[in-house]
Amino acid sequence: MRFAFMCRERPGASHHRVAVVGAGPAGLSATGYLVCRGFEVDVYEKLPIPGGMMTFAIPRHRIPLDSVMEGVEELRDKFGVKFFTSTKVVCGERRDEGDDLAASSADLLKLVEDYDAVLIATGTWRSRRLGIPGDDAKNVVSALEFLLDLHREELGLGSGHLRGFKRVVVIGGGLSAIDAAEESLLNGASEVHLVYRRTIREAPAGEYEVRRLIRLGVNWVELAAPQSIVVENGVARGAVFQRMKLGEPDETGRPRPIPIPGSEFEIEADLVVSAIGEIPTPPIASECGGLGKYVGRDGRILADRSLRVSGTNVFAAGDVVTGPSRIGQAVRQGLQAAREVDRALSLKVLVAR
Ligand SMILES: Cc1cc2nc3c(=O)[nH]c(=O)nc-3n(C[C@H](O)[C@H](O)[C@H](O)COP(=O)(O)OP(=O)(O)OC[C@H]3O[C@@H](n4cnc5c(N)ncnc54)[C@H](O)[C@@H]3O)c2cc1C
Known part of the structure; x- marks a missing residue:
C-alpha cells in the first residue's frame, strides 16, 4: 500500500514542517502527499505501530499487515518521515481505547507552536x-x-x-x-x-x-x-x-x-x-485553549470546507471529521487536507516575500 504514490523520491526541501497526529489511512495518505511536495513531516501516533484501524482492528484477510507496513517503511526510509509512536497527543484530559499502549504524551498546543501546520487524523477510538x-x-x-x-x-x-x-x-x-x-x-x-x-x-x-x-x-x-x-x-x-x-x-x-x-x-x-458504533476522538478536550470550541457534541472536529480549523494552522481529516466511514473516504480526506495545508503554506511564503 503506497502512501507516497505521487512521486518516486522526495523533491527539494520546502523548509516547512508539518506534524501529523494519527497514523491511520487519513494521516498516512496526507503524509505521503506532503513529502511529495517537499515538506518535512513528523507523525505522532499513540499506538506502537502505525496503520490505525488497518493495523489494530481490521482482520488480516481483508487488509494484510505487510502491505500497510511496506507503505509506512517507504515513508520512513525513503522520504525521511519521523514516526513518534506510542506517543499520545493531548490537550486537556481524555481517555480513549488503546491509550494504555501509549508510553508518552505530547502537548497539542506545543505542536501548534512548533510546526507550520498540524494535521489531526485521530479517527474514532471510543465505542458507544x-x-x-x-x-x-x-x-x-x-x-x-x-x-x-x-x-x-x-x-x-x-x-x-x-x-x-x-x-x-x-x-x-x-x-x-x-x-x-x-x-x-x-x-x-x-x-x-x-x-x-x-x-x-x-x-x-x-x-x-x-x-x-x-x-x-x-x-x-x-x-x-x-x-x-x-x-x-x-x-x-x-x-x-x-x-x-x-x-x-x-x-x-x-x-x-x-x-x-x-x-x-x-x-x-x-x-x-x-458493536453499535464508534465515536470520533480528537486530541482536544473542552478546556483546550481556543480549540475546544471546534469540537462538536458528537466529538467530530468542526473543520471548515478546506478542512481547516478556522483561523488556525490546524487541519483535520478522516473519521475524526466525518465520523465512522471507510478507508477510501479517509484516504480521500487525508489527501484533501494535505492539499489545503500545501496551499495555505505556499501562500504564507508568497505573503512573506
Ligand atoms: C472493526 C472495524 C473494521 C473495519 N473494516 C473496514 C473495511 O473492511 N473496509 C473499510 O474500508 N473500512 C473499514 N473500517 C473503517 C476504517 O477502518 C476507517 O474508516 C478508517 O480506518 C479511518 O481512518 P482514519 O485515518 O480516519 O482513522 P484510524 O484508522 O482510526 O487512525 C487514527 C489513528 O490515530 C491514532 N490516534 C488516536 N488518537 C490519538 C492521539 N490523541 N494521539 C496520537 N495518535 C492518536 C490512532 O491510534 C490511529 O492509529 C473498519 C473499522 C472498524 C472499527
Whole structure:
C-alpha cells in the first residue's frame, strides 16, 4: 500500500514542517502527499505501530499487515518521515481505547507552536455503550476493545485475554460487528450469534458480508434489540433481547425498529460484544485553549470546507471529521487536507516575500 504514490523520491526541501497526529489511512495518505511536495513531516501516533484501524482492528484477510507496513517503511526510509509512536497527543484530559499502549504524551498546543501546520487524523477510538442494565459486567466489551486485544496479542504487544470464549453474542450490523463475529469463530468459539435490530437489508455492513458469515456458521438474528445483560456475580451469562418490527423511516432514512411488547428472549453467552458504533476522538478536550470550541457534541472536529480549523494552522481529516466511514473516504480526506495545508503554506511564503 503506497502512501507516497505521487512521486518516486522526495523533491527539494520546502523548509516547512508539518506534524501529523494519527497514523491511520487519513494521516498516512496526507503524509505521503506532503513529502511529495517537499515538506518535512513528523507523525505522532499513540499506538506502537502505525496503520490505525488497518493495523489494530481490521482482520488480516481483508487488509494484510505487510502491505500497510511496506507503505509506512517507504515513508520512513525513503522520504525521511519521523514516526513518534506510542506517543499520545493531548490537550486537556481524555481517555480513549488503546491509550494504555501509549508510553508518552505530547502537548497539542506545543505542536501548534512548533510546526507550520498540524494535521489531526485521530479517527474514532471510543465505542458507544449499550446503555442497558448490566453492560458494565467484565465480559461485556466493545468490538474495538475485542479486536484490538486480539491484534495486539498477535503483534506481541501483550493481553489476548479476550481469546478463547466459546459462546459469543455480538450486537450490531456494521463492519465492526461482522469482524468481531468472524474473529470469534476463528478463535475457537463454537456458538456465535450476531444480533441486529433491523433486517439484513438494512445492515450497514451489507447483505453480502452478513450472508458470508451465515455460511461460516454464525447464527444471524435480525429484528431484535438488547434490553439487559444477565449478570451473575459480576459476570455476564447472556443477554435479553426484545423482538422488533419495522416502522416508518427515521431521521437516517432507514425504517425505525419498533419493539413488540412481550417478545423478550434470552441468548446465553460467555462473552457479549457490543458493536453499535464508534465515536470520533480528537486530541482536544473542552478546556483546550481556543480549540475546544471546534469540537462538536458528537466529538467530530468542526473543520471548515478546506478542512481547516478556522483561523488556525490546524487541519483535520478522516473519521475524526466525518465520523465512522471507510478507508477510501479517509484516504480521500487525508489527501484533501494535505492539499489545503500545501496551499495555505505556499501562500504564507508568497505573503512573506
Ligand atoms: C472493526 C472495524 C473494521 C473495519 N473494516 C473496514 C473495511 O473492511 N473496509 C473499510 O474500508 N473500512 C473499514 N473500517 C473503517 C476504517 O477502518 C476507517 O474508516 C478508517 O480506518 C479511518 O481512518 P482514519 O485515518 O480516519 O482513522 P484510524 O484508522 O482510526 O487512525 C487514527 C489513528 O490515530 C491514532 N490516534 C488516536 N488518537 C490519538 C492521539 N490523541 N494521539 C496520537 N495518535 C492518536 C490512532 O491510534 C490511529 O492509529 C473498519 C473499522 C472498524 C472499527
